[in-house]
Amino acid sequence: MSSAENSSGRVVLLGAPLGNVGDASTRLREVLSTADVIAAEDTRRLARLTRDLGVTVSGRVVSYFEGNDERRTPELVEALAGGAVVAVVTDGGMPSVSDPGFRLVRAALDAGYPVTAAPGPSAVTTALALSGLPSDRFVFEGFLPRTGSHRRSRLRELAAEPRTLVLFEAPHRIAGTLADLAAIFGADRPAAVCRELTKTYEEIRRSTLEELAADAAREEFRGEITLVVGGAPAGPAERPADEDLRAAVAAREAAGQSRRDAIQAVADEYGVKKREVYALVHQ
Secondary structure, eight states: OOHHHHOOOEEEEEOBOSSOGGGOOHHHHHHHHHOSEEEESOHHHHHHHHHHHTOOOOSEEEEOOTTTHHHHHHHHHHHHHTTOEEEEEOSSBOTTSSSTTHHHHHHHHHHTOOEEEEOOOOHHHHHHHHHOSOOSSEEEEEEOOSSHHHHHHHHHHHTTOOSEEEEEEOTTTHHHHHHHHHHHHOTTOEEEEEESTTSTTOEEEEEEHHHHHHHHHHSOOOSOEEEEEOOOOOOOOOOOOHHHHHHHHHHHHHTTOOHHHHHHHHHHHHTOOHHHHHHHHTO
């Protein structure tokens, strides 16, 4: 067996409340109080969270954020080798979803150590559910590029995406992002700006991109923002060739349908007027 297989070391990703500590799970409390090492995006926020939860941390707390994760990850893997339970917690939501965590997950798996999670709140799915936009199929894009030209280039790549789009954005960039979205996706595309989710001043603004961009230009949107944008509308279906329509009617007749029913069914399926299909069949 490898040393990793002999070790009890493991990584636990902790889903932290987005703002309302009442959303904290029992497992979150348990792992925070028993983990050997807690890798926190912001150690001060962790201290506030544990204080609000009435949890006493017994393990070692280290900072683990985007600026130091490359350097810190080998240290955490070394702790795993010693049998440590390493918990990862970010400022809110699930680690590794546009937050620190992925680098450690990959390193731990590559070294043979198990990774598990104490699931919790997610700004992505919370905003999606509250947006009022289709949620059966969606794509999460995270943060867009910070500069205007790169942001617009990325948005042009996403403009034809038919699935609902979920984005994170900073308050000082939201006005520019909404203006670019309205220009590239279309002014009438439905969207929702979800601000301060689960917190005291939670706000969901549902409107068109044009109207939301106008709101953001007039007033400052503060707090943590998740943006949900409706997918691109389906374009008109291409009309099948005449011979394909005739063949479709013939296939249905061969299967036992009457010609009248077959013509109606093909017209409905391809969005073609019934009289057009009738004329083609009787030519």
